[in-house]
Amino acid sequence: MEWRHVEGAFSRWTGDAILFYAWQEEDTFPAGPARWMDQEAPWLKESPALKDFRAKKAEILLFYGPAGARIPRVMLVGLGKRKDWSLEVFRHATAMAVRRCRDLSVERVLFPVTALDGLPETEEVLVREAMMAARLGLYRYDELKTRDVEKSDCPKEFIVSSEGPLPFVPELFREVDAVSGGIRLARDLATAPANVVTPTRMAQEAARIASAYGMAFEVFDLDKAKELGMGGFVAVAQGSREPARFIIVEHCPQGVEDQAPVVLVGKGITFDTGGISIKPAAKMEDMKHDMAGAAAVLGTLEAVGRLNIPRRVVGLMPCTENMPDGQAYKPGDVIKTHAGLTVEVISTDAEGRMILCDALSYAVSRYRPAFMVDLATLTGACVIALGDRVAGLLGNHEALLTMIQNTGKPLGELFWPLPLYDFYFEDMKSDVADFKNVGDRKAGTITGAMFLKQFVPDTVPWAHVDIAGTVWADKDLGWIPKGASGFGVRTLVHLVREYRGSL
Template sequence: MDIRFQNLGPEHWKAQVMLAPACQGEDILHQCPELDKAAPWLAVAPARRDFQGKNGELALFHGHPDLPVPRVLAVGLGPREKADAAVLRKAVAAAVQRCREQGFASILLPEPALARLPGGPERLVEESVCAALLALYRFTMLKKAEADEPVDPQWLALGFDGQSVPDGAHAAARRGERAAGAICLARDLANMPANLLPPEALARRAAELAKECGFTCTILESDALAEQGMGALLAVGQGSARPPCLVVLEHAPQGHEQEKPLIFVGKGLTFDTGGICLKPAANMQQMKCDMSGAAAVLAAIAALAREDAPRRVVGLLACAENMPGGRAMRPGDVVRAASGDSVEIVNTDAEGRLALCDALAYAQKQWTPAAVVDIATLTGACAVALGTEVAGLFCDDAALAERIVAAGGACGENYWQLPLWKPYAESLKSEVADICHMGPREGGAINAALFLQHFLQKGVRWAHLDIAGVDWNAKKTPLCPVGASGFGARTLLELARGGVQ
């Protein structure tokens, strides 16, 4: 769906349907006075009085079909004091889905109506555009087209009351468009079956996007991983016929090549059987999403390159497939990580931290980072603790943690900070190696984060995002169908756009 702009005021707006956001208990004509000129017929529509503006309520009103705006879709936001960006996102998404169901090819969203809501007009323009595009997401590339499948609207126009579109509003709409593109890319990658997206295919996709968007991509295959001493990442992938790799991405626009980079590290397990410690069969098909962290990193870097964001950003995708083959790592094995530490493996289903620790060590060898943020579907313990609507955040740097919470909260990706409780590090001591890669079941998410922190040099700013539980949408919502959520891509994008203080 294209994003367009219409100016010159309501009397010049044209679309098959106009969205009219309205708060509960307030007359829609008072909230959207633009309707007097864009759709004057609504004033005499008796059914208008039936619309109450409750959160999630939608009401479609019809005028004469030959009018420039022949329909109005009233969109309920609930009580005004609760009508924030999160409410608006869901409301716009639900409205756009209704438009698709009705077969409308063109939609108009009046910018003045957004400007009357709390949150700032430019931010709400960005959120509305992003929500409208996410509402139409469907993963259909592997299915035959269905004859009765509704067709997406061709365009959504933002209507402005003035001679021209304000530069800030135009830029905000484009930001929303790119944010939605990043999330949809992350969803596409994570929804792709593992037989069609093994580690080498994910690396190839990254290389294709690098050429398309203008960032650099280097792929370290098995020999290069061995040269770098990445015994932990190699161990994760050694049971599979598909070799592991580390994909190195860099967006360094002109004038920013020498600055300290913001480094994103993503877990890229294209499938996780658990290895020798085999997972239960139930829902194992969702383990194709165990590379959601890497998908978020790749999607964010691609979006930053497309908009030529003035910030140097590096992305590392630690890619492997964890399989129970004849060469698979075993409980009790000891491997040498890129940091030089020997690591005792006690459960092969705790493989993500092994892949990440080598990527974290590599990041610090190659660059002096402004900050390092890793993102991973790391522990079921985090999902048990926090559920399916909020991700775990581990960070000892108060300013960085605050920035991540703010960036995620602004775009609907919520985080809850959990403690890096130092006494628990005692449980990672090993009798046979420098460190054991797994502690007890209790506090499992904290133990995993402490293991990763072991590989951070003193003074390096670092945050760990555990997105287990939020990477998969088990029930469709206006913003996401059943399947991969793309969670984290927009947080990383916002972090890079806003800088790290």
């Protein structure tokens, strides 16, 4: 779907369908839509169908105009009650409307800025969110299907129409293309099965992004990881016959070489059986998306590269499977990590922290980050605590955590902070090593982050984002169809873009 802007009088607007919004329990249209209807579709206000339209959230009423109408379809989209307004309601309603256009094979969708009259946000924000919702709400993954595949390429155009100039539109088109492209990449990678998205495939995607946008690219195999002392990563990887890959991509445009980089770390377990501490068979197939943290980092780098953001950004993605095997690491093993700290393995199913600790330690020693964010499907406890719409947020720097939370909320990515008090570490102490890789069952999300905290100096601002719940939508949310969400990409891109060198 392509973007286009049309500026001029109502009479210059043409398309196959036009969208307008309506509030529940309000009998009149806002001034802008009412003016368009008076001039271009006077028949609409007299339609008896309006009496049946309640304008509930995402409710859609479609009108067909008379023969020869410049715009043959008018679509009214409900926003619910005005008091319940949110950008999330707006995104959901817009996504469902554009998806309805796809079902009707509508090629050109008109999105008039006049439709935004009376909505409690700026035109720029609303146009951006509508475009994001339209592009992401049409997402489907059917690459591996051979039958019953719907291949509609409609709508072909999303036309932003206005009576006057919209100076923000060209940059907005560029931004939405870049960010939605990054999210779609993250969704593709997390949706595809583990025999398709292997550590090698993740490295290939990283190499493609680096080549396309002039980024530096490195990949370590298991021998190199051993040489660097990445004992946690090696321990998890040694049970798999699929070659492990520790991937590094650095975006460093000319003129920012001396910047301390923003470092993004993504957990890349391309399939997680639990290892020797094997998981139950039920729902194990979902463990193909245990690499969603790494996918989000790749999606972010894709968007950062397309936008050529003048900020040094480094992405580290330790990628491997976690498999049971004669050579797999075992409960009771003691592992020496990159930081030199020793870890007693209690559960091999706590593998995410074992690979992340080496990535965090390596990032600190090599890059001296301005700040560091890791994303990981780390704990089932996070799903129990926060559900599937809110990510857990923990770290050592209050300003960074606040910035992430405030950045994500208007973009539709929600984060909730959890504490990291020192006493949470007590149950992780070991008799034979510096500490264990799990504590008892209490506060699982917090103790997972407490483990990672041991590998990050207090002088390095760091945030840990547990996306175990948010990575996958079990039901259709409009702009997030059922399936992989691409959670984190929007927030990370905006975080990088808006960061000004200090927290």
